[in-house]
Amino acid sequence: MERDPHGFVEGVLLSAYAIRAQAAYIYVRGEYRLPHDRVKAAIAEARAKNLVGRNILGSDFSCEVHMHRGGGAYICGEETGLMESLEGKRGHPRPKPPFPAMFGLWGQPTTVNNVETVFNVPFIMERGSAWFAGLGTANSKGNFLCGISGHVAKPGVYEFTFGITAKEILEQHAGGMWKGRGLKAWFPGGSSCALLTGKDVDVVLDHDSLRARGSSLGTAAMIMIDDHTSMARVMEIIARFYDHESCGQCSQCREGTQWLSQIFHRIAQGKGQPDDVATLEALAKGMAPGKTICALSDAAAIPTLSAVRLFKDELLECVRQKRDPLAQPTPAYAVAGGHHS
C-alpha cells in the first residue's frame, strides 16, 4: 500500500471485475495514515483515468472503490466485525451462518480478502496462473510477506516464496538472534498461533509443515523470543492483549480472556497459586475450539495451551519460588502506558 498503491488498486479492480462486484471497500486501521493516504491518491488517479467509477474504460462494468479508516480495534479485522464496523455499528462479529458470500455488507453478497491476497492478482494476470502455481510448495503457492520481529538483529517485513525455512529467514535475512543469544521460542504466524521451541526453527514455512508441528502459518508475522526471556511475562503481555481486544459478546471470550490475563499476570508477579497452570489449561480448553462466534477466543486459547504444554515447568517454577526467576526490570517506556491504565 505504501510502495505500490497503484498495483494494489489494480488488484482490487481486477478482483471486483472477476466477481462482478459493484463496490470495493478498503478498510485500513486508522493509525495507518501513510498507506491510507497513498492508496487514496492512487484511487483518485485511477478515477481520473476512468479506471474507477461508472462504465470503466467505456465498458458496462462499474465499480466504486471506497477507503475507510477504522478506529483501531483488533476485532474489526475479523471479516464480519469489519463489515459491522463499515456499516457504522460496533465491530461485533456476526454469527455464521449466514456467511458473507450470502449475507455480507448491508446484506449484499460480499467477499473479504487481505490486501496481500489481492495484491497477487495483477501479477497472476500478467504472468499466468502456471507461473504462480510453480512458486512455493505442494499446497502453499506463491509468495508471502513475513514480518519478523522480536529479539532479532534486523526485524522487518520481507517477501519470500513458500518453502523457505524459518532458520534461513532468521539467519540469512534477519541477521540472527540479537546479542548472540539463543532462540528459546517463537510464534510462526502472530501471537494467535501455537508457540514453537528453538528446535523447530528448521521447519519449512508452509501451511502443511507448520500444521505437522502443531502450529500454523497464520499471518506469517514471526515473533522470535530469546533465551533470556520469561515465558510468564510473554504470555502475560499476549493474554492482556486479547483481554483488551475481545469484543465482549461471547461469555467464554469476554470472561476467559480476562481470566487468562489475570492468571498470567499473577504468575509473572510471583503471586501464582499451585492450581493456576492447571486452571489455565482448563480455561483455554473451555474457550476453544469453535465455542464462540468468532476465532478471537481461539486466538487467546491456542498460545496459552502451547505455553502450558511447552513451558509448564518454567511457569510452575515461578509459582513455587513466588517470583519469576527470569523477570527483567520493566523498561521505563512500559511503566506508564499499558492497556489498563
Next chain:
Amino acid sequence: LPTVVKIIVNGREVEADPKKPLIKACHDSGVDVPMYCYHPGLEPVGSCRICQVEVKQGEAPARVMVACRTQPAEGMVVDTESPKAHATRKECLEFLLKNHPLDCPICDKAGECDLQDYTYAEGQAAGRTHEERRELDKRKSLGDTIVLDQERCILCSRCVRFFEEVPKQAQLTVSNLGSRSVIATFMDRPLQGKYQGNIADLCPVGALTLKKFRFQARVWNLVKMASTCGECSRGCSTTVEVLRGADVKRVRPRENEAVNKFWMCDIGRFAFERHNRPGRMEGAALRDGAKLVPHPVEDALTRLRDELMREKSAAWILSPWCTIEEGERAKALAARLGHQLCFVSPAPNGEKDDLLHTGDPCPNRRGLSDLGIAGLEAAKALEAAKGAKLVVLLGERIVELLGAGEIARVDATRTAVHLVDEFALDVPCVRSVFGAANCVERVGTWANVDGVRGPISAVKAPPIGARSPARLMDELVRLMPKLQESAR
C-alpha cells in the same frame, strides 16, 4: 423451505418450524435448554453461548452447537443431555460466574434467576477463580423505573435489543469492549417511554430491577395468578403477584401471542398500587339521617330488593370494569325489572401508541357493548341518573368515572342512589353502599378491543363483607320471587 420438518429431540420425534431456531423447537416439545441472550420475543444473537446442545446431521459426527442459532432441518438428531453438551454448558457457566457477585441473598431476582437455576441444574458448586471480582456501579439509576446493577449483569444484551426491536427506539447499548463492557444509556440519559419495565422481566439475572419492586418481597413468597390488565382496552395478559394475601407487589406480562406477546406498558404494570389503598368499604352501609351507618349485608340487600322491585323509574349505570358475567346479570335484572341500563364510557386518555396501549381506558368496553349495553359519556350517564328516581351505580371505579362532586350534586329529594364500589361515598343522595371486590379480588372475563377474552382472577380476598358485583346480583335475584318458566 418446508413449513415443518421432523427432528428428534432426546429420542422423541417432534415437528419443528425450520424458520425458528432449534431452541424454540426444544422448548415447544417440553425440553428445557438454558438460555440467557435468547428470548422468544427477540432476534437470536447467539452470544451467551449457554444453549449448547449436541446435534447430529446426516453422516457428519455429532457436534455441540448453540441451539439459538441453529435452524432445524429434516432428520436432525438433537441430544440436549449428552455429556459433551453438559460439559460445554458447565464451562460456559463458570465463565459467566467468574465476575458475578453471587449476592443472591440480597438479590431480588433470587428464586427466579436463570443464572441461579441453571447453575444448580448443571451442578456448578465451586469456582476456581482466585481473582477479585469486577467492581462496577451497583446501583445505577436508569430513570424513574429501573435500577441497573452492573456487577450482576452478564451482558446478554436482551435489554439493548428490546428497545431496538420492540418499541423500535434504541435507548441502551453495550458500552466499552470485552471484560470492561457495561450496559449504558447514551450520555447517561434516563430511559424514556412507557415500556421500560419490560427490561426488568427480560433480564435473566438481577441486573435490572424495578424501583417499585426492589427489596419488596422474596419471589417465592408471592402468590401468582393469571389475570388481565385493566388499564386499557388492549387487555394485556398478566400475572398478578400478591405477598402473603395482602398487597399486590408486582404485575408482569404473561405470554399471549394474540394480544401482547411478552410485553406490557408501565401504566398497566404499575397500576396495581391502587389495589393496595387503605380505607376500603367493608360490608354494607345504609343512610340514617345525616350519615351512612354500617348495616348487615343481607338486610341491606333485602331493602335494596324491595326498592328495586317497587321503582319503575330506575337506571343501572355500570363501570366498564364490570366483567362480561356481571354485564349479563345486570342486563337480565334490568330487563326483568323494566329498568334502564348503560355503562360509563370515558373519553380516550391520550396514551395511545403504536405498540400496545389503545388509549381507551375501558378494559371491557367490547364485552359490554357486545351484550348490547350502551356506553354513555359520564355527563350523559349522570343526566340519565338525574332523570330517574332510583339509580344503581355498579362496579369498581364508578365514582371515579362519574366524579364524586357530580354525584353529590344529584338532588337527594328526587333520586335515590345505591352504590356498589370499592370505596364509600357519603353524600346525601347515596342511600346505600355495598363494598365491591376489585379486579384482583374477583373472577370474571373481559373482552379486549379485538374481542379476545381474558380472565381476571381472585389473587387475594376482598375486604370483609365486600362482594363481587356478580355475587351481589346473584343474591339479589335469590331474594326475588321465583320467575315463572314462561317468563324466563
